[in-house]
Amino acid sequence: MARSEINRSGEMEVFVEVVQQGGFSAAARACRMTPSAVSKLVARLESRLGVRLVNRSTRALQLTAEGCAFYERAARILADIEDAERSAGAGEDPVGRIRLNTSASYATHVLAPILPMFLELHPGITLDLVQTDMVVDLLAERTDVAVRAGPLKSSSLVARRLGDTAMVIVAAPAYLDRFGEPKTIDDLERHNRLGFGYVRTVDGWPLKTGDTTTTLPAVGRVQASDGEALRRLALGGSGLARLARFTVQGDIAAGRLVPVLEHLNPGDREAFHAIHIGQGGPLPSRVRALLDFLAEHGRVS
Known part of the structure; x- marks a missing residue:
């Protein structure tokens, strides 16, 4: 297939939906496609890239290492496209859903009192708040930002310090x-x-x-x-x-x-960080807005 005939952003969008929705059927509903069409599109993408992105041997969606890396890059590229279109349009206010994972203690004593301010500042953002003290896999849990306590392990995660207590x-x-x-x-x-x-x-x-x-x-x-x-x-x-x-x-x-x-x-003292996936790449404006807000208003002491 000639390069000009490939809808690369469309392929990325479908693949990102497969990951974020947790499977082909859910992604098909979100994209208004059939599960067969979604499966074939991912297979064509894998063939063109020359790597396997998704393991199909289990019921649950399981990304390969190459699939994880491609998902991270594709999600950032789509976010850049979204930001560029918004900047060229009527306004630049961030919009969309943010999945935030944090401990019950941080959610209760730090986040709850300041959330009304964040929602008022960014009326186009909706927040999906998940509370757990356990360390989660951000990619597997489709998490945009996690607030974690304790020392950080070296990884592909990017952290912004929120103080210590x-x-x-x-x-x-x-x-x-x-x-x-x-x-x-x-x-x-x-x-x-x-x-x-x-x-x-x-x-x-x-x-x-x-x-x-x-x-x-x-x-x-x-x-x-x-x-x-x-x-x-x-x-x-x-x-x-x-x-x-x-x-x-x-x-x-x-x-x-x-x-x-x-x-x-x-x-x-126990350190707190706001963590997200990616190493120095561009962030969706909605995620950047939350990180900036937490750095200013969500610090612990």
Whole structure:
């Protein structure tokens, strides 16, 4: 087929829909095509590129490494086309849907209070908010931006720092009245230490005595999948919890939670980043708008 006869942007658009919709049938509905036509188009694209983009051996859509790379580039190219057309038209306000993945704690204590401002600034943007403390695959989950806590691993992800926060062990006054306030590391052995139900970068509570830092496992009768659940358990008097200070500073100020063992606090801080796919390439204007907004208004401390 001659180069001039190939609708490259059309091929990219269909392939991107296949990835974002999670399969050929859903993409066919979005593109108003038949599943057979979508499958044939992807097959022609693979033949022309000389690589396999999608593994068809499983029910779930599974991209190859080449498919992932092509998807990232194609999505950016289509976003550039969209931005160029909008800039040449009536206005340049970003429009479209953003899928944002973040922890329940960040969503509750940082994002929720500032979201009305973002939506007012960008009336053409809709937000799909997914809350989980687990690290997700941005491509597999079709996520535009993720806000993550902790150190970053080297990858193809691009990160914008949103500050960092201190950590603090807290308990409800009613719990301390019942079981006593721990004063030493040994005292913690007699207390219910609420923890996370998955492996974290720092899997335990670091406590400092002199020049020595000891990491004590958060072994208790209750584990939870996110920090906000642990906060609520602590508020209910279920035990001690070690949490990011920005999530409990209001509770501490109101006397609902009390910091304990502050003299053993090693002063470690947890960094937060807004992450997206791509290495230095152009971003869709809607994603850039959210990243800029979070960098200004969504910082933690």
